Amino acid sequence: xxxxxxxxxxxxxxxxxxxxxxSHLAEQLxxxxxxxxxxxxxxxxxxxxxxxxxxARFRDRVKLVRADIRDAVTVERTFAAGQFDSVVHLAARAGxxxxxxxxxxxxxxxxxxxxxxxxxxxxxxxxxxxFASSSSVYGVNEKVPFAESDALTRTISPYAxxxxxxxxxxxxxxxxxxxxxxxxxxxxxxxxxxxxDLAINKFTKRILAGEAIQRYGDGSSRRDYTFxxxxxxxxxxxxxxxxxxxxxxxxxxxxxxxxxxxxxTLEEVIGREAIIEQLPxxxxxxxxxxxxxxxxxxxxxxxxxxxxxxxxxxxxxxxRERGR
Numbered sequence: 001x002x003x004x005x006x007x008x009x010x011x012x013x014x015x016x017x018x019x020x021x022x023s024h025l026a027e028q029l030x031x032x033x034x035x036x037x038x039x040x041x042x043x044x045x046x047x048x049x050x051x052x053x054x055x056a057r058f059r060d061r062v063k064l065v066r067a068d069i070r071d072a073v074t075v076e077r078t079f080a081a082g083q084f085d086s087v088v089h090l091a092a093r094a095g096x097x098x099x100x101x102x103x104x105x106x107x108x109x110x111x112x113x114x115x116x117x118x119x120x121x122x123x124x125x126x127x128x129x130x131f132a133s134s135s136s137v138y139g140v141n142e143k144v145p146f147a148e149s150d151a152l153t154r155t156i157s158p159y160a161x162x163x164x165x166x167x168x169x170x171x172x173x174x175x176x177x178x179x180x181x182x183x184x185x186x187x188x189x190x191x192x193x194x195x196x197d198l199a200i201n202k203f204t205k206r207i208l209a210g211e212a213i214q215r216y217g218d219g220s221s222r223r224d225y226t227f228x229x230x231x232x233x234x235x236x237x238x239x240x241x242x243x244x245x246x247x248x249x250x251x252x253x254x255x256x257x258x259x260x261x262x263x264x265t266l267e268e269v270i271g272r273e274a275i276i277e278q279l280p281x282x283x284x285x286x287x288x289x290x291x292x293x294x295x296x297x298x299x300x301x302x303x304x305x306x307x308x309x310x311x312x313x314x315x316x317x318x319x320r321e322r323g324r
Contacts, residue, residue, distance in 0.1 A: 007240045011035040013084045015069055015117065016091030017062070018042065020193045021132070021186075023054035024232050025088065030061045037082055039075075040091065041068040045098075046196050054193050069113030079120040086128040086239055089117055092162075095197065096136060096284040099159035110162035111169070118173045128180045130238050131170050135187040135224065135252065135289040136160035144256075145224075145292040148185070148248045157284035167248060174246040181245070182238040187252030187291045191228030191311060192318035200312070203266055204319050207274050217281040219260035222288035226253040227306035227314075237300035252291020253304045262308070269312045 012029060016022040017038030030036050038055065042048040055062070067074040069091050092110045093099070099106040114131070121129050138146045139155040155161045167183045174181040190200045206213045234251040241247075257265075263274050296302040306314075 007032070007034075007236065009033055009035075010085040010239070011083060012239070013037045013039060013078070013082060013087045015039045015087070015089045018051035018055050018064075019090065020054070020195050021189060021228065021231060022088075022090045023051070023193055024191075024228050025090075025235055026055065026062060027058050028232055028236070030058050036061075037063040037065060037078070037084070039065045039067060039069065039078060042066060043068075045093070050193075050196065068109075069116055070109060072116045075116045075120050079124040079126070083124075084126050086130065087117060087121060087126055088130040088132075088235060088239070089114060090132045092132065094159070094195070096157040096159050097282060099157050099162075100284050103158035106158050106162050110159075111165050114166045114169060118169060118179070121179050122173060122177045126179070128239070129170065129173070129182075130235060131166060131181065131183045133167055133183045133185045133248070134160065134163045135185055135250075135291065136286065137164040137167070137185065138286070138289065140286060144288065145254075145290040146250065147292040148250060148295055156286065171246060178245070180242065182241065183248045184234060184238060185248065185250045185291075186231060187224040187226050187250065187289055189226050189228060189231050191315055193228070194315065200262075200266070200315065201319075203263065203274070204270065204316055207266060207270050207272050208320070210272075210275070212275040212277040213263070214277050214279050215259060215263070216279050216285070217259070219258060219263070221259050221285065222256040222290070223259075223262070224252040224254065224256050224289045224291045225262070225308050225311070226251060226291075226304060227311035230304045230306055233305075234296060234300070234302050237296075237302050241300060243299070247299070249296050249299070250291045250293050251296060251302070252289070252293055253308070254291055254293045255308070256288060256290045257308055265309055265312055266316075269309065269316050
C-alpha cells in the first residue's frame with residue numbers, strides 16, 4: 001500500500017474540483033480533514049449532471065463556488081474570502097480536437113483563467129500553486145520516454161500550446177513573486193468518473209451495447225495511460241513538497257500501450273469482442289506519449305501503482321454499476 005507524505009491541515013482551493021480528477025482529489029482531501037473550496041463553472045462541455053454526481057457524497061463538506069475562472073471579479077472575491085494555503089488548478093478547456101475547432105475559447109479560458117488565479121495568489125499571498133499541465137506539451141517528440149528536461153519546440157494543437165504557455169506564466173510568477181509552483185504533466189488519465197467524451201468511456205459503452213467503436217488510424221498510436229488514484233497521489237505529493245520553489249514533473253503510467261492493445265484489454269475485461277469502425281487519423285493527435293517518471297520518484301518517492309488491466313477492471317465495474 002502506498003504511504004502518503006505527511007500533509008498538515010490546509011485550506012485548499014481546487015479549480016475544476018467537480019470534474020473527473022478534481023472530484024477524486026477533493027474527496028480524498030476532505031476525508032483527510034482539509035478545508036476544501038471547489039471553484040467550477042459546471043459548463044456544458046459535457047452534461048453538468050455528471051459533475052453534480054461526482055461531488056454528491058461530500059458536497060456538504062466543501063465550499064462550492066459556481067463560477068468561471070475567466071471571471072476575474074469572482075476569482076478576486078473568492079481569494080479575498082478564502083485565505084487559502086494552496087491552490088490546485090485543474091480547471092481548463094480540455095481536449096485536443098475541440099481546441100482546433102474553437103482555439104479562442106481555449107486561449108481565453110486556459111491562459112487568461114490561469115493568469116487570473118496566479119494574480120490572485122500574488123495579491124493574497126497564497127504560497128503554493130499546483131498547475132495541471134499535460135503530456136500534450138511534448139508534441140511530436142521523437143525522444144522517448146519524454147523527460148521534463150526535453151526541449152519543447154513543436155506543440156501541434158491549440159490545447160497543448162495553452163498548457164505550455166501556462167507553464168511559462170507559472171514560472172514567471174514563481175520567480176517574481178515567490179509562489180511555490182508545481183507544474184504536473186498528466187499522461188492520459190482514466191478511471192471512475194472519467195469524462196464521457198474520452199475514448200475509454202466511449203469504447204466501454206459501445207462494446208457493452210454491441211455497437212461499433214471508432215478506431216482512428218491503424219491502432220498503432222501509443223499512449224501512456226495513468227489511473228486516477230496514481231494521479232491523485234502525485235498531486236497530493238506535490239502539496240506536501242517544500243524543497244524548491246518551481247518544478248515541472250511528469251505523472252504517467254510509465255508504460256506505453258497501443259490503441260489496439262487498449263481495445264484488446266477492454267475486450268478481455270468486458271468479456272465481449274469489439275466491432276471496429278475504421279477511420280483516418282485525427283489532426284492534432286500525437287503518435288505516442290511515454291512518461292519518464294524518474295523525477296517524480298526522486299523528489300516525491302512517487303511511482304504508478306495500478307496496471308492498465310487492473311485500472312480498466314475497476315473502471316468497467318464502476319461503469320456497469322452506474323449504467324452509463
